[in-house]
Amino acid sequence: MSIVDIAARTVKNETSESSDDNARTIILAGSKSVGKSHLLYCFLDKNDTPRETLVLEYSFGRKSSQKQSIDKTICHVWEYGGKLQMLKSVLTSIPISKKFYYCIMVDLSKIKAIWNTLEICIQAVKENYTNSSNFPELIIIGGKYDIFKNYDSEIKKFICTTIRSVALICNAYLIFYSSKESQLLRKAKEMFYTIGFGTSVPLKEKNTNFAKPLIIPKGSDSWESIGVSASTLEQVKLRHLSRITPETEMKLEVTPLHSSHPEPILDSLVALKYEELRNMESYDPSIDDQLILLQ
Structure with missing residues (x-):
């Protein structure tokens, strides 16, 4: 029996204990070695050391309702750690519950790989769920901010412009994160806890200043605030690649x-x-x- 089969059977068993309204699915994909596992371990209060995710890992969290201890909220968490080129096919194998969140984590310390990560992850979710009744809430997480914050000011501004543009076009939430900075770790953990067991993405604060960690709720940004003209995803790509040469592997x-x-x-x-x-x-x-x- 494959890893996905075993996880799907576990999902089915756990879901049988709760109603559709009390089920959540979180899919976390993106750059390798950016800290996806560490963030999920913090969210699920796991004390053991995260190991490398080779392809696909499944875990879940359970929380009793405050009104009735019998009624439980189940959060199904899928972390993809394989090659991004395979992400689209992997998504078709993941069972989805009613409330669905798709998180894209990009490594801010590797600026030459940022566009490739964003493009593949966004394309994968659009091709799999655009015609589905279960299109997810999109969340873009910029990881390793502790390294990125020391980059040249103009580079930081340009990268932030690209990521904000993508988030605006895709109607996504945007938050910068680092496991090395306690305040950013706390905010990211609180966000996951609320989407996992609450009703919405809890980004109430807002910061668009590229000199500080970005945190932008969906629908609250604008092209005027970003400082560029309204653009399509392809135009953002051309603008980004005209300055940042993608890495060759x-x-x-x-x-x-x-x-x-x-x-x-x-x-x-x-x-x-x-x-x-x-x-x-x-x-x-x-x-x-x-x-x-x-x-």
Whole structure:
């Protein structure tokens, strides 16, 4: 049984204990090693040390209702740590409850990778849920602010302009975060606790000053405040890439997996398992040919 199958069965069992109104789903995706696991461990009050998320991790939190201790709110949390190119297929495998939050965490310390992370994560959620009745609330989290705050002032202003523009276009909430700064950690943890067990995203404060950590509730920003003309996502991309050259990665040539099962979902799960193998530290690229023969 695959990781997703086991997690889906757990979700079903836990959901049976609560009504749809008391169920939440949080999906957290984005940059690798930006602190996604650490933030979720803080939110769920886990004391053990986070380990690297290879592909997809599932956990849940449960909170009794204040009115009736029998009635429980269940928060299903999915963290994606695999290659972003596979995110779209992985999302199709995740069961979604009524209240749904999709969080994109970008590494502010790696400015050359910011656009790629934003673009892939946003495209994945749009392609999977635009025609669905369950389109999520979008939250953009800028991680590793403790490093970003020391960058050149003009670079910080430009990056903030890009991220604010994306958040405005996508009607998303925006918050900057660092596990090294207690105030930012507390605000992020409180936000997750409220979306996990409350009714909305609790961003009441607002800061648009790029010299400080951004915190902008959805619908509260404007092109005039950002300081650029109204733009499409493609125009924001062109403006961003005209100044920030994206990083080039040395990639191994991997033979794509062919569809070999009658149900597309099975091909997605097979791809997940292969991706998990390829992310292992002991992975040997020469094994790809053997993996293909196992289909």
